[in-house]
Amino acid sequence: MDLDTVIARARRVAREVLGPESRSVDEERRWPESGIRALQDMRLTGLTVPEGQGGLGHGLLALARVCEELGRECASTSICFGMHAVGAAVIAAKATSIQQHELLSSIAEGKHITSLALSEPGTGTYFYYPQTKLSLHGEASLVLSGAKCFVTNGGHANSYVVSTVSADPDAPPGHFSCVVLPMDTKGMEWGPAWSGVGMRGNSSRSLQLDDVQIPRENLLGNEGDQIWYVFNVITPYFLVAMAGTYLGVASAALDDARRNLQERRHEHSGALLAENPIVQHRLGQTWAIVARTRALLYSAASKGDAGDPDALVALFSAKAEVADCAVDVVGQAITLSGGRGYRDGSRLERMLRDVQASHIMAPTTDTLRSWTGRALLGRPILGE
Numbered sequence: 001m002d003l004d005t006v007i008a009r010a011r012r013v014a015r016e017v018l019g020p021e022s023r024s025v026d027e028e029r030r031w032p033e034s035g036i037r038a039l040q041d042m043r044l045t046g047l048t049v050p051e052g053q054g055g056l057g058h059g060l061l062a063l064a065r066v067c068e069e070l071g072r073e074c075a076s077t078s079i080c081f082g083m084h085a086v087g088a089a090v091i092a093a094k095a096t097s098i099q100q101h102e103l104l105s106s107i108a109e110g111k112h113i114t115s116l117a118l119s120e121p122g123t124g125t126y127f128y129y130p131q132t133k134l135s136l137h138g139e140a141s142l143v144l145s146g147a148k149c150f151v152t153n154g155g156h157a158n159s160y161v162v163s164t165v166s167a168d169p170d171a172p173p174g175h176f177s178c179v180v181l182p183m184d185t186k187g188m189e190w191g192p193a194w195s196g197v198g199m200r201g202n203s204s205r206s207l208q209l210d211d212v213q214i215p216r217e218n219l220l221g222n223e224g225d226q227i228w229y230v231f232n233v234i235t236p237y238f239l240v241a242m243a244g245t246y247l248g249v250a251s252a253a254l255d256d257a258r259r260n261l262q263e264r265r266h267e268h269s270g271a272l273l274a275e276n277p278i279v280q281h282r283l284g285q286t287w288a289i290v291a292r293t294r295a296l297l298y299s300a301a302s303k304g305d306a307g308d309p310d311a312l313v314a315l316f317s318a319k320a321e322v323a324d325c326a327v328d329v330v331g332q333a334i335t336l337s338g339g340r341g342y343r344d345g346s347r348l349e350r351m352l353r354d355v356q357a358s359h360i361m362a363p364t365t366d367t368l369r370s371w372t373g374r375a376l377l378g379r380p381i382l383g384e
Contacts, residue, residue: 001043001056003065009042010069018073025076025201026350029193031156032201035070035077036084040110045081048089048237053100054108055092060236060301060315064244068294071248072255075354076201078248080115082241083152087114087161089237090229091180094221103159103180115153117160117181117207118234120146125362127163128230128382130176134164137213142167142179144187144212154205155190158183161220162209168223176226180218187212198353231381235363236304236312239319243297246326246358249351250290256348257333258283260340279336286332293318293325313375320368323358330355 017038025032039045047062049055056062063085070078088107091114095104106112118127132146144164151160159180166175181188191206221229261274261283273279300314308314330351334341341348359365371381 003058003062006044006047006056006058006062007065007069009044010039010066013038013042013044014069014073018070018077022074022077023345023347023350025074026198027200029195029200031153031203032074032077032080033156035074036080036113036156039081040113043108043110045084045110045113046088046108048085048092049104049108050092053092053095053104055088055104056108059305060240061298061305063237064240064247064297064301067241067244068248068251071245072252073248074201075245075249075351076199078245079199079202079241080153082245083115083238084113084157086234086237086241087116087157087159090116090161090178090233091220093229093233094225096217098217099180099220106158112159113153113157114159114161114180115151115157116234116238117148117151117162119148119150119362121149121206125364125367127362128176128227130163130165130226132162132164132209134167134177134179136167140216141213142216142219144179144181144209144214146209148207148209149191150204151207152202152204154194154203154207156203160207163226166224166226171224175224177223178220178226178229179214180220181209181212181214182218185212185214197356198350199357231312236315239315239363239368240297240301240304242358242361243315243319243322246322246355247290247294247297249355250293250322250326250329253330253333253348253351254286254290256341257286257336260337264340282332282336286329286336289325289329293321296321313372316363316368316372316375319363320365320372323355323365326355326358 018035046055047058051057067078067082091103123129135143137143159182162179162181164177166177187210189208194204264273297318300318303311303314334348
């Protein structure tokens with residue numbers, strides 16, 4: 001399926017399914033099942049699965065553009081889809097024949113949703129330093145013990161990509177691994193439903209792992225591969241999924257403000273708000289913010305797909321710029337829309353709440369700015 005067809009399908013799902021349900025998803029703090037199922041039916045959940053496993057075989061640019069389309073209508077659904085796409089990319093990166101058959105084929109067929117379980121209560125934004133323990137249990141099993149937090153699609157996905165301390169007792173410090181954890185495995189205990197300011201439908205929950213036993217073939221790659229996954233797969237795809245989502249929100253906010261200005265008139269004069277020079281100037285300035293941020297994101301994603309060595313730095317900066325853009329543009333749209341935008345329950349009010357997470361979802365904007373600077377100065381990204 002070519003990219004134009006992928007985008008057309010994503011736009012159709014966004015407008016026909018996500019848009020009509022976005023308000024109720026937010027108000028009811030409900031995981032967007034209808035939207036996710038529609039994306040599965042369109043085979044879009046196989047976006048980042050290789051063609052050899054029946055997937056669409058697309059990369060970062062496609063993910064950015066799909067999440068932008070979805071984010072225009074419902075940021076929660078876009079993040080849920082995005083984290084699934086990241087998880088699928090992680091599984092696919094070094095998939096064994098068993099993982100290809102049992103996981104990737106089902107994902108490509110629209111029968112399996114996955115997600116990430118990386119963040120932990122004790123490490124905060126340092127999601128790449130897991131404390132969850134992985135130990136060997138005989139020759140055929142692994143045992144997980146620890147706690148995860150902010151697990152998107154929590155309790156709804158069919159599997160979770162979990163980061164852990166390496167099971168090898170002789171491994172050096174900082175030796176981490178990744179595994180796939182099937183849903184409803186004995187010993188998994190989910191925390192309460194997500195209750196955030198925004199992004200209320202993403203079912204971001206805590207997960208307690210008490211001696212959870214899984215088959216040894218659920219190890220992703222080799223022991224100690226987690227840092228490789230973080231910088232070669234997880235971070236690029238994660239940043240793009242978030243950036244695409246929030247770019248979509250900013251784009252929708254700009255469209256709402258523009259439409260409002262074209263429709264409203266002052267009763268005393270009959271003049272359209274669109275005729276006001278100050279309003280024209282501010283709308284033009286806001287459009288430019290969205291346009292240049294989109295160009296940066298698309299360029300960074302394209303660099304990543306091409307294997308450009310500078311791609312990761314560009315992606316760091318792109319996600320940080322999108323966060324600034326989203327917060328700024330939604331605020332500008334509310335100002336331009338006046339009381340219509342500021343009222344409780346408006347689309348812009350929901351967008352205002354949703355975009356606040358753009359700066360704090362790890363890696364945070366401050367972290368990304370620092371990583372960009374360190375890389376440009378030739379310093380190790382994770383150095384102190």
